[in-house]
Protein backbone atom coordinates (compact mmCIF):
# COMPACT_ATOMS: atom_id res chain seq x y z
CA UNK A 1 0.00 0.00 0.00
CA UNK A 2 1.41 3.33 -0.99
CA UNK A 3 -0.73 6.09 0.42
CA UNK A 4 0.14 9.38 -1.21
CA UNK A 5 2.90 7.41 -2.90
CA UNK A 6 5.54 8.17 -0.32
CA UNK A 7 5.51 5.44 2.28
CA UNK A 8 8.58 3.58 1.22
CA UNK A 9 9.09 2.03 4.67
CA UNK A 10 6.27 -0.40 4.13
CA UNK A 11 7.73 -1.61 0.86
CA UNK A 12 10.85 -2.52 2.71
CA UNK A 13 9.03 -4.84 5.06
CA UNK A 14 7.96 -6.88 2.08
CA UNK A 15 11.42 -6.98 0.60
CA UNK A 16 13.06 -8.51 3.68
CA UNK A 17 14.90 -11.71 2.85
CA UNK A 18 12.83 -14.84 3.31
CA UNK A 19 13.56 -17.76 5.61
CA UNK A 20 15.71 -19.55 3.05
CA UNK A 21 18.37 -16.93 3.42
CA UNK A 22 19.98 -18.12 6.65
CA UNK A 23 23.56 -17.00 6.11
CA UNK A 24 24.70 -14.41 8.66
CA UNK A 25 24.13 -11.05 7.05
CA UNK A 26 27.46 -9.61 8.19
CA UNK A 27 29.38 -12.13 6.08
CA UNK A 28 27.58 -11.38 2.86
CA UNK A 29 27.48 -7.63 3.24
CA UNK A 30 30.12 -5.93 1.13
CA UNK A 31 32.13 -3.24 2.90
CA UNK A 32 31.68 -0.54 0.28
CA UNK A 33 34.92 1.14 1.11
CA UNK A 34 34.95 2.74 -2.31
CA UNK A 35 31.48 4.27 -1.86
CA UNK A 36 31.03 7.95 -2.67
CA UNK A 37 29.59 10.45 -0.22
CA UNK A 38 26.39 12.26 -1.03
CA UNK A 39 23.55 14.26 0.45
CA UNK A 40 19.86 13.64 -0.15
CA UNK A 41 18.14 16.61 -1.78
CA UNK A 42 14.65 15.21 -2.23
CA UNK A 43 12.72 11.96 -2.02
CA UNK A 44 10.05 10.89 -4.47
CA UNK A 45 8.62 7.51 -3.57
CA UNK A 46 11.56 5.11 -3.77
CA UNK A 47 13.69 7.49 -5.83
CA UNK A 48 16.15 9.66 -3.99
CA UNK A 49 17.87 12.62 -5.58
CA UNK A 50 21.39 12.99 -4.19
CA UNK A 51 24.15 15.49 -4.60
CA UNK A 52 27.46 13.69 -5.13
CA UNK A 53 30.27 16.18 -5.53
CA UNK A 54 28.73 18.65 -7.93
CA UNK A 55 26.62 16.03 -9.67
CA UNK A 56 22.94 15.33 -9.14
CA UNK A 57 22.50 11.56 -9.03
CA UNK A 58 19.31 9.51 -8.79
CA UNK A 59 19.51 6.61 -6.38
CA UNK A 60 17.54 4.01 -4.51
CA UNK A 61 18.12 2.44 -1.14
CA UNK A 62 20.03 -0.82 -1.15
CA UNK A 63 18.10 -3.70 0.33
CA UNK A 64 20.60 -4.19 3.09
CA UNK A 65 19.52 -0.88 4.64
CA UNK A 66 16.27 -2.51 5.68
CA UNK A 67 13.45 -0.33 6.97
CA UNK A 68 15.46 2.72 7.88
CA UNK A 69 14.17 5.68 5.91
CA UNK A 70 16.57 7.93 4.07
CA UNK A 71 15.32 11.51 4.25
CA UNK A 72 16.18 14.94 2.93
CA UNK A 73 19.41 16.16 4.48
CA UNK A 74 20.77 12.67 5.11
CA UNK A 75 24.44 12.13 4.38
CA UNK A 76 24.76 8.84 2.57
CA UNK A 77 27.28 6.50 0.96
CA UNK A 78 26.54 5.48 -2.63
CA UNK A 79 27.79 2.86 -5.05
CA UNK A 80 26.96 2.04 -8.67
CA UNK A 81 26.29 4.39 -11.54
CA UNK A 82 27.05 7.92 -10.42
CA UNK A 83 27.29 9.50 -13.84
CA UNK A 84 24.10 11.43 -13.16
CA UNK A 85 22.97 10.57 -16.70
CA UNK A 86 19.31 10.04 -17.56
CA UNK A 87 17.83 6.68 -16.50
CA UNK A 88 20.81 5.74 -14.33
CA UNK A 89 20.36 4.70 -10.73
CA UNK A 90 22.96 4.51 -7.97
CA UNK A 91 22.49 2.57 -4.74
CA UNK A 92 22.58 4.03 -1.25
CA UNK A 93 24.45 1.54 0.93
CA UNK A 94 24.80 3.52 4.13
CA UNK A 95 23.06 6.36 5.95
CA UNK A 96 25.57 8.24 8.08
CA UNK A 97 24.87 9.10 11.68
CA UNK A 98 22.60 12.12 11.95
CA UNK A 99 23.55 15.28 13.80
CA UNK A 100 19.89 16.23 14.25
CA UNK A 101 16.45 14.87 13.44
CA UNK A 102 13.25 16.76 12.91
CA UNK A 103 10.67 14.13 13.75
CA UNK A 104 6.91 14.13 13.80
CA UNK A 105 4.76 11.50 15.37
CA UNK A 106 1.87 9.91 13.56
CA UNK A 107 -1.22 12.09 13.61
CA UNK A 108 -4.53 12.43 11.83
CA UNK A 109 -2.90 13.71 8.67
CA UNK A 110 -0.31 11.06 8.39
CA UNK A 111 -0.49 7.68 10.10
CA UNK A 112 3.28 7.14 10.21
CA UNK A 113 5.90 8.46 12.58
CA UNK A 114 8.62 9.90 10.43
CA UNK A 115 11.80 11.86 10.32
CA UNK A 116 10.99 14.93 8.24
CA UNK A 117 14.51 16.26 7.79
CA UNK A 118 17.94 15.04 8.93
CA UNK A 119 21.05 17.03 9.83
CA UNK A 120 19.43 20.46 9.81
CA UNK A 121 21.12 22.94 12.15
CA UNK A 122 18.20 25.30 12.34
CA UNK A 123 14.41 25.14 12.18
CA UNK A 124 12.78 28.20 10.65
CA UNK A 125 9.24 28.16 12.03
CA UNK A 126 7.30 30.22 9.52
CA UNK A 127 4.03 31.81 10.53
CA UNK A 128 1.97 34.38 8.66
CA UNK A 129 0.76 37.34 10.73
CA UNK A 130 -2.52 37.04 8.82
CA UNK A 131 -3.96 35.01 5.96
CA UNK A 132 -3.73 32.39 7.37
CA UNK A 133 -4.06 33.54 11.00
CA UNK A 134 -1.14 32.70 13.30
CA UNK A 135 -1.60 29.54 15.36
CA UNK A 136 0.63 29.81 18.42
CA UNK A 137 0.01 26.22 19.40
CA UNK A 138 1.54 24.99 16.17
CA UNK A 139 4.50 27.31 16.75
CA UNK A 140 4.86 25.85 20.25
CA UNK A 141 4.78 22.35 18.88
CA UNK A 142 7.41 23.15 16.26
CA UNK A 143 9.58 24.66 19.00
CA UNK A 144 9.32 21.49 21.04
CA UNK A 145 10.21 19.38 17.99
CA UNK A 146 13.24 21.63 17.40
CA UNK A 147 14.46 21.41 21.01
CA UNK A 148 13.88 17.67 21.06
CA UNK A 149 15.63 17.06 17.75
CA UNK A 150 18.66 19.26 18.36
CA UNK A 151 17.81 22.12 15.96
CA UNK A 152 18.05 25.80 16.82
CA UNK A 153 14.75 27.56 16.30
CA UNK A 154 14.27 30.72 14.26
CA UNK A 155 10.87 32.43 14.16
CA UNK A 156 9.91 33.86 10.80
CA UNK A 157 6.80 36.03 10.75
CA UNK A 158 5.59 36.76 7.22
CA UNK A 159 2.92 39.07 5.77
CA UNK A 160 3.51 41.98 8.15
CA UNK A 161 1.88 44.07 5.40
CA UNK A 162 -1.39 42.46 6.55
CA UNK A 163 -1.08 42.54 10.37
CA UNK A 164 1.46 43.67 13.00
CA UNK A 165 3.71 41.20 14.85
CA UNK A 166 3.28 42.71 18.35
CA UNK A 167 1.15 39.99 19.93
CA UNK A 168 3.34 37.15 18.75
CA UNK A 169 6.50 38.95 19.74
CA UNK A 170 5.08 39.34 23.23
CA UNK A 171 4.15 35.68 23.43
CA UNK A 172 7.61 34.50 22.37
CA UNK A 173 9.71 37.29 23.89
CA UNK A 174 10.64 35.31 27.01
CA UNK A 175 11.98 32.46 24.91
CA UNK A 176 14.76 34.62 23.49
CA UNK A 177 14.51 33.04 20.08
CA UNK A 178 15.93 34.91 17.10
CA UNK A 179 13.20 36.17 14.82
CA UNK A 180 12.67 37.92 11.50
CA UNK A 181 9.56 39.81 10.36
CA UNK A 182 8.96 40.10 6.60
CA UNK A 183 6.42 41.80 4.33
CA UNK A 184 5.34 41.71 0.71
CA UNK A 185 7.22 44.92 0.01
CA UNK A 186 10.43 43.59 1.55
CA UNK A 187 10.10 40.43 -0.52
CA UNK A 188 10.05 42.60 -3.60
CA UNK A 189 12.88 44.96 -2.66
CA UNK A 190 15.14 42.19 -1.37
CA UNK A 191 15.05 43.33 2.28
CA UNK A 192 13.31 40.17 3.45
CA UNK A 193 15.88 37.88 1.84
CA UNK A 194 18.73 39.95 3.25
CA UNK A 195 17.48 39.74 6.80
CA UNK A 196 16.62 36.04 6.66
CA UNK A 197 20.00 35.35 5.04
CA UNK A 198 21.74 36.95 8.02
CA UNK A 199 20.27 34.17 10.16
CA UNK A 200 21.35 31.36 7.83
CA UNK A 201 25.13 31.80 7.56
CA UNK A 202 26.46 28.54 6.17
CA UNK A 203 24.01 26.38 8.10
CA UNK A 204 21.29 23.96 7.04
CA UNK A 205 17.89 25.47 7.76
CA UNK A 206 14.56 23.67 7.38
CA UNK A 207 11.46 25.83 6.82
CA UNK A 208 8.24 24.51 8.36
CA UNK A 209 4.74 25.86 8.96
CA UNK A 210 1.13 25.82 7.83
CA UNK A 211 0.24 25.75 4.17
CA UNK A 212 0.10 29.23 2.66
CA UNK A 213 2.28 31.04 5.21
CA UNK A 214 4.86 31.81 2.53
CA UNK A 215 7.62 29.24 3.05
CA UNK A 216 8.27 28.68 -0.62
CA UNK A 217 7.95 32.39 -1.40
CA UNK A 218 10.72 33.07 1.10
CA UNK A 219 12.92 30.18 0.02
CA UNK A 220 12.57 31.39 -3.58
CA UNK A 221 13.78 34.82 -2.50
CA UNK A 222 16.90 33.19 -1.06
CA UNK A 223 17.99 30.86 -3.85
CA UNK A 224 19.08 31.46 -7.42
CA UNK A 225 16.46 31.96 -10.11
CA UNK A 226 16.75 28.52 -11.72
CA UNK A 227 16.11 26.83 -8.35
CA UNK A 228 12.72 28.46 -7.71
CA UNK A 229 9.60 26.38 -7.08
CA UNK A 230 5.95 27.26 -7.55
CA UNK A 231 3.98 29.02 -4.84
CA UNK A 232 0.28 28.88 -4.10
CA UNK A 233 -2.62 31.07 -3.04
CA UNK A 234 -4.51 31.24 0.17
CA UNK A 235 -8.20 30.55 -0.25
CA UNK A 236 -10.07 33.76 0.58
CA UNK A 237 -13.01 31.89 2.10
CA UNK A 238 -11.36 29.21 4.21
CA UNK A 239 -8.14 31.13 4.88
CA UNK A 240 -6.24 27.96 4.10
CA UNK A 241 -3.29 27.39 1.84
CA UNK A 242 -3.54 24.88 -0.97
CA UNK A 243 -0.68 22.59 -0.04
CA UNK A 244 1.22 23.72 -3.09
CA UNK A 245 4.50 22.15 -2.00
CA UNK A 246 4.24 18.37 -1.86
CA UNK A 247 7.78 17.27 -1.07
CA UNK A 248 10.73 18.50 0.97
CA UNK A 249 13.59 19.85 -1.12
CA UNK A 250 17.07 21.02 -0.13
CA UNK A 251 18.41 23.99 -2.09
CA UNK A 252 21.93 25.42 -1.86
CA UNK A 253 22.61 28.99 -0.80
CA UNK A 254 25.26 29.87 -3.29
CA UNK A 255 26.23 33.26 -1.87
CA UNK A 256 26.45 32.60 1.88
CA UNK A 257 26.88 28.82 1.80
CA UNK A 258 24.65 26.34 3.58
CA UNK A 259 21.25 25.00 2.60
CA UNK A 260 17.59 25.83 2.88
CA UNK A 261 15.04 23.03 2.97
CA UNK A 262 11.52 23.86 1.84
CA UNK A 263 8.89 21.47 3.23
CA UNK A 264 5.19 20.88 2.55
CA UNK A 265 2.70 22.75 4.76
CA UNK A 266 1.55 20.90 7.89
CA UNK A 267 -1.73 21.08 9.77
CA UNK A 268 -0.30 19.62 12.92
CA UNK A 269 2.91 18.31 14.35
CA UNK A 270 2.66 15.11 16.39
CA UNK A 271 4.92 15.12 19.46
CA UNK A 272 4.23 11.86 21.28
CA UNK A 273 7.87 10.80 20.90
CA UNK A 274 9.30 13.82 22.70
CA UNK A 275 11.37 13.44 25.86
CA UNK A 276 10.60 16.35 28.27
CA UNK A 277 14.17 16.44 29.59
CA UNK A 278 15.37 17.38 26.12
CA UNK A 279 12.96 20.29 26.05
CA UNK A 280 14.16 21.50 29.46
CA UNK A 281 17.71 21.29 28.17
CA UNK A 282 16.84 24.23 25.93
CA UNK A 283 16.16 26.25 29.11
CA UNK A 284 19.54 26.18 30.89
CA UNK A 285 18.37 28.82 33.39
CA UNK A 286 15.66 26.45 34.60
CA UNK A 287 17.40 23.10 34.08
CA UNK A 288 19.58 23.39 37.19
CA UNK A 289 16.47 24.23 39.22
CA UNK A 290 14.97 20.81 38.42
CA UNK A 291 17.51 19.10 40.69
CA UNK A 292 15.13 19.60 43.61
CA UNK A 293 12.14 18.11 41.74
CA UNK A 294 10.51 14.79 42.69
CA UNK A 295 11.33 11.85 40.44
CA UNK A 296 9.64 11.97 37.03
CA UNK A 297 8.34 15.46 37.81
CA UNK A 298 6.06 16.81 35.13
CA UNK A 299 7.26 20.30 36.18
CA UNK A 300 3.65 21.30 36.40
CA UNK A 301 2.69 19.84 39.78
CA UNK A 302 2.63 21.19 43.36
CA UNK A 303 6.00 19.65 44.38
CA UNK A 304 7.86 20.95 41.34
CA UNK A 305 10.98 22.75 42.53
CA UNK A 306 10.86 25.27 39.70
CA UNK A 307 8.34 27.52 41.47
CA UNK A 308 10.79 28.04 44.35
CA UNK A 309 13.67 28.37 41.91
CA UNK A 310 11.90 31.29 40.27
CA UNK A 311 10.70 32.75 43.61
CA UNK A 312 14.34 32.75 44.78
CA UNK A 313 15.21 34.83 41.74
CA UNK A 314 17.32 32.24 39.83
CA UNK A 315 15.15 32.50 36.74
CA UNK A 316 12.34 34.51 35.30
CA UNK A 317 8.67 33.69 35.87
CA UNK A 318 7.90 34.28 32.19
CA UNK A 319 10.49 31.67 31.23
CA UNK A 320 8.90 29.11 33.52
CA UNK A 321 5.50 29.94 32.08
CA UNK A 322 6.83 29.42 28.55
CA UNK A 323 8.50 26.13 29.47
CA UNK A 324 5.27 24.84 31.03
CA UNK A 325 3.28 25.92 28.01
CA UNK A 326 5.66 24.04 25.71
CA UNK A 327 5.67 20.91 27.85
CA UNK A 328 1.86 20.97 27.88
CA UNK A 329 1.69 21.01 24.07
CA UNK A 330 2.96 17.45 24.09
CA UNK A 331 -0.21 16.24 25.72
CA UNK A 332 -2.60 17.80 23.29
CA UNK A 333 -3.62 15.87 20.25
CA UNK A 334 -4.81 18.70 18.06
CA UNK A 335 -2.25 20.65 16.13
CA UNK A 336 -3.42 24.24 16.03
Ligand SMILES: Nc1nc2c(ncn2[C@@H]2O[C@H](COP(=O)(O)OP(=O)(O)OP(=O)(O)O)[C@@H](O)[C@H]2O)c(=O)[nH]1
Pocket residue numbers: 158159160161162182183184185187209210211212213214215216217218230231232233234241242243244245246263264265266
Ligand atom coordinates in the same frame (compact mmCIF):
# COMPACT_ATOMS: atom_id res chain seq x y z
N1 LIG B 1 0.62 39.74 1.53
C1 LIG B 1 1.63 38.88 1.54
N2 LIG B 1 1.51 37.70 0.90
C2 LIG B 1 2.54 36.83 0.94
C3 LIG B 1 3.75 37.13 1.62
N3 LIG B 1 4.57 36.05 1.51
C4 LIG B 1 3.91 35.14 0.76
N4 LIG B 1 2.69 35.60 0.40
C5 LIG B 1 1.67 34.90 -0.41
O1 LIG B 1 1.17 33.79 0.29
C6 LIG B 1 0.74 32.78 -0.65
C7 LIG B 1 1.27 31.42 -0.25
O2 LIG B 1 2.67 31.40 -0.41
P1 LIG B 1 3.54 30.05 -0.53
O3 LIG B 1 4.96 30.48 -0.55
O4 LIG B 1 3.07 29.19 -1.63
O5 LIG B 1 3.19 29.34 0.86
P2 LIG B 1 3.78 27.97 1.44
O6 LIG B 1 3.99 28.19 2.90
O7 LIG B 1 4.95 27.52 0.66
O8 LIG B 1 2.54 26.98 1.24
P3 LIG B 1 2.55 25.34 1.03
O9 LIG B 1 3.56 25.01 0.00
O10 LIG B 1 1.16 25.05 0.62
O11 LIG B 1 2.88 24.76 2.38
C8 LIG B 1 1.21 33.27 -2.02
O12 LIG B 1 0.11 33.83 -2.68
C9 LIG B 1 2.25 34.31 -1.69
O13 LIG B 1 2.38 35.30 -2.69
C10 LIG B 1 3.84 38.40 2.30
O14 LIG B 1 4.84 38.74 2.96
N5 LIG B 1 2.76 39.23 2.22
Ligand SMILES: [Mg+2]
Pocket residue numbers: 215216217231244245263264265
Ligand atom coordinates in the same frame (compact mmCIF):
# COMPACT_ATOMS: atom_id res chain seq x y z
MG1 LIG C 1 5.33 25.80 -0.37
Ligand SMILES: [Zn+2]
Pocket residue numbers: 290293294297298299300303304305306
Ligand atom coordinates in the same frame (compact mmCIF):
# COMPACT_ATOMS: atom_id res chain seq x y z
ZN1 LIG D 1 9.63 19.89 38.39
